[in-house]
Amino acid sequence: MASEGFFKEVYKVAKQIPYGRVTSYGAIARYLGAAGSARMVGWAMNASHADPEVPAHRVVNRIGLLSGKHHFSGTNLMQQLLENEGVEVIDNRVQRFSELFWDPVKEL
DNA sequence: TGAATGACTTCGG
DNA sequence: CCCGAAGCCATTC
Numbered sequence: 001m002a003s004e005g006f007f008k009e010v011y012k013v014a015k016q017i018p019y020g021r022v023t024s025y026g027a028i029a030r031y032l033g034a035a036g037s038a039r040m041v042g043w044a045m046n047a048s049h050a051d052p053e054v055p056a057h058r059v060v061n062r063i064g065l066l067s068g069k070h071h072f073s074g075t076n077l078m079q080q081l082l083e084n085e086g087v088e089v090i091d092n093r094v095q096r097f098s099e100l101f102w103d104p105v106k107e108l
Numbered sequence: 109t110g111a112a113t114g115a116c117t118t119c120g121g
Numbered sequence: 122c123c124c125g126a127a128g129c130c131a132t133t134c
Contacts, residue, residue: 006131025116036129038116043131045115061116063122068115 006032010044011051013104017058020085021102022094024062031104046071057081064097 009032017023025041034040041059045068048054057078061067069078069092079089088095 026118029116034130036117037131039114039129040116040131042115048115056115059115062118066115071115 006034006040007044007047010041011048011054013108014045014048014054014056014059016104016108017055017102020087020100022058022060022064022082022087022097022100023102023104025059026062027101027103027105028059031108042068055081058085060094060097064094064101066092066094 010028013028013031025038025045026035029035029038029041032041045054045056045059048056049071056068057066057072059068066078066082066089069076072078074080079092082089082094087100094100
């Protein structure tokens, strides 16, 4: 599949997300020049489970909602992982999201 | 080839 | 911020 290059880019960015920080699918999409293809980032993350080094739990939607927690093993694994990094999560949502938000376009 | 799907985003109310 | 509707685009069937 030629699209593996796209996934690789997503993984590369995801792996660069600092500890205890989070970002959004749209931000990654924009950084990859695929603005508007946020859904494809989500698709890439779906395939990211093949690479355990990809911190998919640090990638949430634009409001810090753990939209992908349902794709993790347990029902609250994603939240546990984030809380383990010092990220406060309440009701599937990242608290202080604006503070923890890490924008690859700005930071990279 | 075309219709359906999805770990999203943006806009208006 | 919550709700509903429309837009986007790669992948799958």
